[in-house]
Amino acid sequence: MAKVIIGKKACAVNPLKMSQPIGGSFAFLGLRGAMPLLHGSQGCTSFGLTLFVRHFKEAVPMQTTAMSEVATVLGGYENVEQAILNIHKRQKPEIIGICSTGVTETKGDDVDGYIRLIREKHPELANYPLVYVSTPDFKDAFQDGWDKTVAKMVEVLVDKPTSTRRDPARVNVLPGCHLTPGDIEELRTIIEDFGLEPSFLPDIGGSLDGHIPDEFTPTTIGGIGLEEIAVMGSASWTIAIGAQMKRAAEAMQARTGVPYRLFERLCGLLPNDEFMTFLSEISGRPVPAKYRRQRGQLADAMLDAHFHIGGRKLAIGAEPDLLFDVASMLHDMGAEIAVAITTTQSPVLERMPCEEVLIGDLEDLENLAKDRYCGLMMTHSHGRQAAARLKIPFYRIGFPMFDRLGAGHLLTVGYRGTRDLIFALANLIIADREDNHQPTPDTWLDPWKDTPPVSLDSAVVAPLH
DSSP states (O other), rough: OOOEEEEEOOOSSSSSOOOOOHHHHHHTTTTEEEEEEEEEEEEHHHHHHHHHHHHSSSSOEEEOOOOOOHHHHHOHHHHHHHHHHHHHHHHHHHHHEEOOOOHHHTTOOHHHHHHHHHHOOGGTTTTTEEEEEETTSSSOOOOHHHHHHHHHHHHHOOOOOSSSSSSEEEEEEOTTTTTTTHHHHHHHHHTTTTTTTEESSOHHHEEEEEOOOOOOOOOOSBBBBBHHHHTTEEEEEEEESSGHHHHHHHHHHHHHOOOOOOOOSSSSSHHHHHHHHHHHHHHTOOOOOHHHHHHHHHHHHHHHHHHHHTTEEEEEEEOOOHHHHHHHHHHHOOOEEEEESSSSSTTGGGSSSSEEEEEOOOOOOOHHHHHOOOEEEEEGHHHHHHHHHTTTOOOEOOOOOSSSSOOOGGGSHHHHHHHHHHHHHHHHHHHHHHHHHSSSSSOOOTTTTSSSEEETTEEEEOOOO
16 A cells, blocks of 8 residues: 655646646547637646647647736636637637636636626527636646546536436446547447447547548537537446546436446556456447457567566656556566656555655656666656656656657557557667667677786786687
8 A cells, every 4th residue: 555645845846747727628628619718818728738739749729718917806707708709709619618727716716607697698608518617727637627627527518317218338438538549549449349339528539639620620620529428328337437537427427327337447457357347248248359369469468578577666757547557557567666756636546556656746756766776767758858867768658748749649558558558668678778788799808808817826817818
């Protein structure tokens, strides 16, 4: 059982965490025809937008209420009203998702009250989908913003069922923010191979998977539609992935009566065995042969790679669910999680396979990795300089990942995703050993030239030739 330690530094020297408003906006990007709107200054929005664009290498829609110093003091009603009217008129999104920021939360803007006044004043917006989520960036982190937003979507957008009949083939899937678009597409394929029809909320696999639309649109270019969200109450099950999604799954059950199953991990052999068994039970179908074969491939990959990963000390910095998922799998491989740094509180942290978990920053990750002689660092792209200073291999996980291509297609879930992650890490370790530690013809010793003379009874005996 890990001990959770909260850092006592006055400030984050090299931040690991991303803010709540960015996590909330990320969730809205998984809806079709959506426009995320940050209620705050222009700088708050431009910072988040830059992170998304650099990570996904795509055009990302996002707007701001552009709060000035005066508007912040006097209240942001007019800014919220004008922003909603302009977006509704010019960009015509199917839904506007509003996330607060630190500056407006400090002032105490009643955005829910603003929305009620705007609907009364503008009849054309009376039934228009407007979802507001309180996501102050002076507390919590990226993962918290995502899970609050998904829970609010369920409460506002899912209709209460008028009948107790459920479609046995339909399942709701509530993915955590630690899953990539590639992960979601893999899960969609797995679930459909059992004859089930999944609805993902949010579905960034449909909107941020890097496809090019036929025509330009100022809003999101894919994702789950509002009409599909509305009927999620008719599903037979809800599958929540990551501990962060428990709140949304409970909200779904409270609103619709749909039971849920929470999977805290989907990286590793046993978690995927449990996932496949559950899908087989609810579908009434056996596990397809291709997944039985993939399971064998994963077992073989674990056998091949444990010679390189086993016993190695690792330093990992990530959001709680991603940290728990990846670290647990590597612990199963025999690695030692010597340093674990995260961003916010979570019930899974106490079950981390290490002695302690620190809620801290990348400076903590670097210093502890140095003190504990770690041989591999894993975190997002902002950790690359720390790994370079320590001269240890670096593997990028999480958000943002802006200095490599294909971040949205990385795969860590399922048998296939776990296998690929294991190979990537093992190959990184092998390459580091070859580059820095293996002897070469230039470093081999000549036993005749390089052996020092031996002194015996004050007589110097040189090597024989």
